Amino acid sequence: MRKTIVFLTILMSITYTSAQETGEDDLGAWYMYFGTNRITDKLSIHSEAQFRFYEVANTFNQLLLRTGLNYHLTENAIATIGYGYINTDGTFADIPGEENSNEHRIFEQFILKNEVGKVKFEHRYRLEQRFISTQADDFTEHRARYRLQLTYPFNEKWFINVYDEVFINLQEPIFGQNRLYGAIGYNVKSNFSIQFGYLKNHFTGINFDRLQLGIIYNTDFRKKE
Secondary structure (H helix, E strand, O other), X not given: OHHHHHHHHHHHHHHHHHHHHHOOOOEEEEEEEEEEEEOOOXXXXXXXXXXXXXXXXXXXXXXXXEEEEEEEEEOOEEEEEEEEEEEEOOOOOOOOOOOOEEEEEEEEEEEEEEEEOOEEEEEEEEEEEEEEEOOXXXXXXXXXXXXXXXXXXXXXXXXXXXXXXXXXXXXOOOEEEEEEEEEEEEEEEOOEEEEEEEEEEEEOOEEEEEEEEEEEEOEEOOOXX
């Protein structure tokens, strides 16, 4: 009996340590900037930077830089082609001499917007071609993403924002991840807003809880008449 108790104690300790090493039990954070920079009535440039951490303010996880050229078919329909650079530390543990993976990503995107009453809907469809380099190998992956986002304004300043996004790999395994998000936002100016929210990031067999602080700042370089 004593041997059984000792074995179970060791097993539980190993399991707990393994869970800790993934960062699953830690509350992490994503700090994000997004911008739409209008250059003509039909064209704009997307700009984006994200800093992701396994914990709220330390233990680096990922740097994501993304840009793209938007074509505004209408105010409610936008097509985009773009590029992203992603540097990822895939392990929670701080390993001396560890090399991060690097990814160069091309993406194609289409956004449709509509309103039902005061609720604003946004449907985002995205295809990604991912060129990934690690210490062990270089490889290419493809995936599709769909995000449904709802925004409800309380007044001119305050609003809530929620979305769910599913990631589907175009190779095995088919399911990539799912992101469920909710936030409260504040419009500082007509082109500048801040959001503070919570993200539940679900992968097969593992979940991450992330706080999010997002800044959205849009610019307009069109000539004023």
